[in-house]
Amino acid sequence: MRPLTEAETRAVFEKLGRYIGENIQLLVERPDGTYCFRLHRDRVYYVSEKLLKGAASIPRGSLVALGTCFGKFTKTQKFRLNVTALDFLAPYAKYKVWVKPGSEQSFLYGNHVLKSGLGRITENTAQYQGVVVYSMADVPLGFGVAAKSTQDCRKVDPMAIVVFHQADVGEYVRSEDTLT
Amino acid sequence: MAAAVRVEELLAAAAPGEREAPRSVAVEKELELEFDLGNLLALDPNPPPAAGLRGAGPRREAALRALARDNAQLLVAQLWALPAERAGGAAGPLVASLPEPSCRLPREKPPPKPRPPTRWEQFARLKGIRRRKRTSLVWDEQAKEWRRRWGYRRAGGDPARSWLLEVPAGADPEEDQFAKKRQEKRERVARNEFNRLRNLARAHRASTAIPAPPLHPTGHQSRQELGLAARVARVSTASLGRFQPRLPKEPVELPPRGRCSKKRRFEPVLGDLAAERGRQLELLKAMNSKKPALDITRAVNKQLREEDAEAAAAKGKKQKQRGKRGRRQQQRPARGGRKSGARRQQRPAGGNITGGKRKKA
Numbered sequence: 106m107r108p109l110t111e112a113e114t115r116a117v118f119e120k121l122g123r124y125i126g127e128n129i130q131l132l133v134e135r136p137d138g139t140y141c142f143r144l145h146r147d148r149v150y151y152v153s154e155k156l157l158k159g160a161a162s163i164p165r166g167s168l169v170a171l172g173t174c175f176g177k178f179t180k181t182q183k184f185r186l187n188v189t190a191l192d193f194l195a196p197y198a199k200y201k202v203w204v205k206p207g208s209e210q211s212f213l214y215g216n217h218v219l220k221s222g223l224g225r226i227t228e229n230t231a232q233y234q235g236v237v238v239y240s241m242a243d244v245p246l247g248f249g250v251a252a253k254s255t256q257d258c259r260k261v262d263p264m265a266i267v268v269f270h271q272a273d274v275g276e277y278v279r280s281e282d283t284l285t
Numbered sequence: 286m287a288a289a290v291r292v293e294e295l296l297a298a299a300a301p302g303e304r305e306a307p308r309s310v311a312v313e314k315e316l317e318l319e320f321d322l323g324n325l326l327a328l329d330p331n332p333p334p335a336a337g338l339r340g341a342g343p344r345r346e347a348a349l350r351a352l353a354r355d356n357a358q359l360l361v362a363q364l365w366a367l368p369a370e371r372a373g374g375a376a377g378p379l380v381a382s383l384p385e386p387s388c389r390l391p392r393e394k395p396p397p398k399p400r401p402p403t404r405w406e407q408f409a410r411l412k413g414i415r416r417r418k419r420t421s422l423v424w425d426e427q428a429k430e431w432r433r434r435w436g437y438r439r440a441g442g443d444p445a446r447s448w449l450l451e452v453p454a455g456a457d458p459e460e461d462q463f464a465k466k467r468q469e470k471r472e473r474v475a476r477n478e479f480n481r482l483r484n485l486a487r488a489h490r491a492s493t494a495i496p497a498p499p500l501h502p503t504g505h506q507s508r509q510e511l512g513l514a515a516r517v518a519r520v521s522t523a524s525l526g527r528f529q530p531r532l533p534k535e536p537v538e539l540p541p542r543g544r545c546s547k548k549r550r551f552e553p554v555l556g557d558l559a560a561e562r563g564r565q566l567e568l569l570k571a572m573n574s575k576k577p578a579l580d581i582t583r584a585v586n587k588q589l590r591e592e593d594a595e596a597a598a599a600k601g602k603k604q605k606q607r608g609k610r611g612r613r614q615q616q617r618p619a620r621g622g623r624k625s626g627a628r629r630q631q632r633p634a635g636g637n638i639t640g641g642k643r644k645k646a
Contacts, residue, residue, distance in 0.1 A: 108552040108561060114568055127573060133565045139558050142565075154558060161555050228590060231582050256586055 106145040106165060116184040117142065117149055117175065121194075123235035124186075124248060128197035145170075148177040148285065149184070151193065170285040188247060188272035189284060191237070195245035198237035200227045202251070202268050209240050212247065213275035218268035220261050230255045236268060247273030310362070312355045320363050323386025327360040401488040404480070445470060 109117065121129050132140070132151070139154040145168060152160070152172030160171040173193065176186040186194075204212055208222025224241050232254045238246045249268040258267055276284060319328040333352065338345055369381040402410070409415075425432040425440040432440035450462040499506075500514045520526035531537075552561070 106554055108554065108556070110551065111564075111568065114565060115572070118565075118569060118572060122572070127569075129569055130566065133562055133569070139562070141558055141561060143554070158555065229583060229586055231580075231586065254582075254586060256589055 106143050106160065106168065106171070109142050109144050109149065112182075113144065113149075113178065113184075114142070116178070116182070120176070120184045120186055121190075124194045124199070124237060125197035126199045128199070131197060132193060142175070143171070144178075149175045151175050151190075174285055186248070186272065187284060188274060188276045191245055191248060191272070191274065194248055195237050195239075198248075200230045200234050200236045200251070201239055202226050202230075202236045202249075203239050203241050203243075204246065206241055209246065212238060212270065213273050215270060215273060215275060215279070217252070217266045217270045218249070219263065220258065220265045220267050221263040223258065223267050226251075226255055226258060226267070228255055232257070238268060238273070245274075247271070247275075310358065312358050314355075314359070318356065318359050320360065321386055321388045322363060322367065323383050324388055324390065325360070325383070326386075326388060327356050327363075329356050401491055403484040404487070 118129055121132075125132075141152060141154070141157065143150050143152055143157065145165075148170075150170065150172040156172055160168060173189055174187050175190040175193070176184055178184055202218065203224035203226070204218055205222050205224045208219065211222065212218055218238065227236070230236060230251050232251060234251045234254075235248065236251050237248045240246055247270070249271045252266045252269050253261055261267070314329075314331055316330045319330065320326070321328075329352075334348060338348055364381060367381040367383070369379050371377045372380045419434065421434055422431045423434050423440045424430075427442075428440075432438055434440060437443075445466065450466070452458060452460075452462060456462075499510075500517055502514075506514070519529055522529060
């Protein structure tokens with residue numbers, strides 16, 4: 106476990122910024138206490154100070170996880186967000202997509218969101234913008250990347266992909282052993 | 286009378302010296318000399334007279350001169366023994382023809398280096414392409430004579446000089462085939478010249494490539510080379526020169542990058558969290574400042590959306606004025622009267638949110 110280097114911090118913030126924009130500041134500077142990012146086994150954890158102090162006493166080999174796992178660094182030092190970061194992405198997300206109840210299940214099985222399943226989408230969403238996916242009852246389901254801008258969404262045919270799937274809460278069941 | 290006496294006196298005085306001076310044409314040698322008359326060379330195998338040559342001074346000089354003279358005499362005697370003839374008639378100079386030289390002299394300059402192979406030669410060698418020997422002359426049936434395979438007056442006539450050219454199928458009939466041929470030839474020549482120059486340049490580069498300077502002491506080492514050797518020697522210890530004492534005026538040098546770089550250090554796990562937060566905020570500020578002030582795509586999208594909204598608003602106003610709104614909904618219940626109503630109930634309060642399907646009014 107160690108703090109992130111500057112390059113790693115930059116990679117993490119760039120990835121987070123695609124979904125929550127300048128709201129990263131709210132994650133870094135929280136009124137309710139001190140929170141920080143820590144790297145442990147190539148995974149980035151978002152930890153409160155209290156939890157961090159407790160975890161510091163555990164040997165590195167024995168420590169499985171701490172705080173909330175935001176994602177992990179690949180072997181080529183790229184940062185990938187995990188679905189476990191959804192709890193912190195959803196409240197601050199700038200661009201959202203609502204999925205119709207009929208295609209919720211499809212998304213939760215790891216499929217892309219099609220135009221036919223698109224309930225609503227935030228205005229002004231640009232193409233390839235990171236979006237958080239909600240059910241129509243405003244339950245965050247996952248996140249992905251907008252395949253089409255809002256303008257284009259109106260014109261495409263119903264079977265066209267609108268949001269590329271990146272992570273969904275179904276992963277808690279599907280890949281339970283790799284999510285930490 | 287007095288002058289004559291004086292001449293005689295002089296002659297008398299000179300006589301004993303002259304009698305000593307003329308040396309014999311016959312030279313006695315214990316061992317015969319070896320001659321190579323083609324090179325005008327005589328080799329004297331006799332040991333030199335040790336007494337005369339020892340020590341410096343006029344005596345040694347004289348002894349060497351006498352020895353050289355004797356040997357030259359023997360060589361000239363050999364030359365006289367060669368068959369000779371008068372060059373230009375009876376009054377011309379006597380010319381002797383020298384035999385073939387028997388001693389091979391070493392050449393003055395080193396032999397020329399082989400020309401570095403061209404790119405084609407390298408490729409041919411790699412692929413095992415061998416040059417096929419072809420005769421340069423071929424039989425020309427029309428001219429009934431042997432002619433060159435290539436070049437001026439080649440066999441079969443020069444195609445570049447033909448007076449008639451076939452227009453190839455599918456070619457533009459207006460195109461000048463002669464001009465095209467000339468142009469192609471010019472291009473080929475230019476390309477060959479370019480390749481030739483490129484080969485020359487490559488050969489030049491290869492011959493002038495600077496190898497790594499030798500570290501071991503050679504005759505002439507420049508200041509830089511000596512410095513490099515000293516630096517390498519300094520770090521060539523078991524501890525990579527860490528405990529090597531420094532010379533009084535030796536400059537302190539930073540270790541070269543790459544080889545022994547700084548060990549990676551990370552911040553402590555439980556260090557100054559406030560400072561860490563400050564660094565992250567700084568980084569965020571720097572990252573945000575790099576964003577362009579105007580995102581063209583976003584601006585265009587916004588403009589389009591506003592136009593759409595205006596158009597929709599205008600349309601809705603017209604419909605309200607006409608008061609046909611209720612009737613229209615009655616006419617088209619399939620357009621989603623029930624569905625849209627349900628959705629409207631579900632929709633949470635939010636300003637910048639639009640439906641997946643566009644709703645008018």
